[in-house]
Amino acid sequence: MKELTHFIAGRHVNGTSGRFGDVFDPSTGEVQARVPLASKSEMRKAVEAALEAFPAWSSVNPQRRARVMFNFKTLVEKNMDELAHMLSSEHGKVLADSRGDVQRGLEVIEFACGIPHLQKGEYTEGAGPGIDIYSMRQPLGVVAGITPFNFPAMIPMWMFGVAIACGNCFINKPSEKDPSVPLRLAELFLEAGGPPGVLQVVNGDKEAVDAILDDPDIQAVSFVGSSAIAQYVYSRGTANGKRVQAMGGAKNHAIIMPDADLDQVTNELIGAGYGSAGERCMAISVAVPVTDKIGDALVERLKPRVESLRVGLATDPDADYGPMVTKEHRAKVMSYIDQGVKEGAELVVDGRGFRMQGYDNGFYLGGSLFDRVTPEMTTYKDEIFGPVLQIARAHDFDSAMALPSRHQYGNGVAIFTRDGDAAREFAAKVNVGMVGINIPIPVPLAYHTFGGWKRSAFGDVNQHGTEGVRFWTRIKTITQRWPKGGVREKADFNIPTMK
Secondary structure, X not given: OEEOOEEXXXXXXXXXXOOEEEEEEOOOOEEEEEEEOOOHHHHHHHHHHHHHHHHHHHHOOHHHHHHHHHHHHHHHHHOHHHHHHHHXXXXXXXXXXXXXHHHHHHHHHHHHOOHHHHOOOOXXXXXXXXXXXXXXXXXXXXXXXXXXXXXXXXXXXXXXXXXXXXXXXXXXXXXXXXXXXXXXXXXXXXXXXXXXXXXXXXXXXXXXXXXHHHOOOEEEEEEXXXXXXXXXXXXXXXXXXXXXXXXXXXXXXXXXXOOOOHHHHHHHHHHHHHHHHHOOOOOXXXXXXXXXXXXXHHXXXXXXXXXXXXXXXXXXXXXXXXXXXOHHHHHHHHHXXXXXXXXXXXXXXXXXXXXXXXXXXXXXXXXXXEEOOOOOOHHHHOOOOOOEEEEOXXXXXXXXXXXXXXXXXXXXXXXXXXXXXXXXXXXXXXXXXXXXXXXXXXXXXOOOOEOOEXXXXXXXXXXXXXXXXXXXXXXEEXXXXXXXXXXXXXXXXXXXXXX
C-alpha cells in the first residue's frame, strides 16, 4: 500500500505523529494509500521553512514571480492527464470533470500571472505644497489554505496562485480524503522555479487545522468546507488576530419562470444537479418552478432523465458521474433521502437501490428526485451534497424569489427566463451572493471574484480576482515631502490640513 507524505521545505517528508488516515479508491471501495496526519510540531516545521523562505521570495520583483507562475501553468498543462487520473482515483469524479477541476484552477494561475499590474499601488503628485502621496501593496508573510475534498486541484490553486504571486509563502492543508493532487502541484511548483518553502503541503485533520489557526506566525487563512467548520475557522482564526476568509455550505436554487425553455432547463438541471455526484458547493439542489403547470411539466421531463443517468467508474468516458467520495458520505446522503420520505416529500426517483455490477464495494449512489418539497423540511434546510435534486413549487415570482432569499445559505442562485425585466429585478433583489441568468452554475471567471452571503461565507473579502489580491496583501501609504529650503523656524502644533 502506498504511503503518502508531507511536502515541507521543497522535499517529501514522512509523517512522524504516528497517526494516519485511509485514502480510498471510491470506484472499488478499497484502501489505496495511507496519509499522515500532522501534529502541531510538524505544522510548525512548515511554518519555520516558510518564514525562512519569505524574505527572499517577497523581495523577488513581481515580474519574476509571474514567470514562475507562467512556468507552473505550463507544467500543469503538460501533466493534465496524470493529475486528472490521480484526482479521479481518490475523489471518484469522472475524468472529464477532473480535467475541468484542474482547468478552473489554472484559470486563476493565469490571472495571477498578471501580478505586476495587479499589485500596483496608487500615486498622487502634489497632494499638498511639495507633498506627494503613494501606496504600495505588500505581502502578509506566511499564509495558509485549508481546502476541501470536492475540488482538490481547483480550490488550492484559487488560493495559493494569488497568494504566492503576491509574494507570500503558502501552506496548504488539503482534505485527507484526496491529498495526492495538492502534493503533486507542490512538486510542479518547485520544478517551475518556485523556491523551497514557498509552497508546502501538510496533511492532517483537526489537529493540523487548529495548529494553523493558533500559530502566531501564520498571518491569514483561507478555508472552504461546511458552514459549521467555516464558522469555527473564522471565529478561532480571527480571535488569534488572523485575516480569515471562510467559505461554507450552500443550497443553490434555480427559479424556472413560466416563459423559460423547459428543454433547456431540463438539460441544465441534470448537469448542474447531478454532475460530480452533486458534490459541488455550486450544485443546483433545488428547482423552483413558478406555477403548478410548470412544475408538472418539469417533473415530466426530469423523471426519465434522472432514471437514465449513467453512473459508472470514474474512468468510464460514458459515465455521467462516478462514485461518492467515501462510504460514510454516501450513507449520510441516503439518510437524507430517508428523511425526505419520512417528512412527506414525494420521491419521484429513488437512487438508493443502485448497484454497480462487479463493483459492489464502490461508493455508488443513483440519482434521486423529490417533488413538493417545502421550506420546513430538513432536506430543504440542509445541504445534502449528493445526487439529489428537489423541487419546491412557487405560486408566483415573488414567492419564488423569497425561497433563496430567506434560506440560511446564500452561495449561488439561478433564474431561467426570457423576460429581461424579471431577470434584472431578480438579480438586483435576491439575497444571494452569486447569480446566474440562464446560467445554472454561476461561478465567476478568475478575474472576477467568488463568494456567497449569509452562512455560505464568513469574512469580508472574497476569493480570487482583485478581491484575492486585497486579501493576500496589506496596503502601506506613504506621504512624503522634500523641502526646498532649510529647517522651519518654529514648530507647528496644528494638525496638517489641505485648507
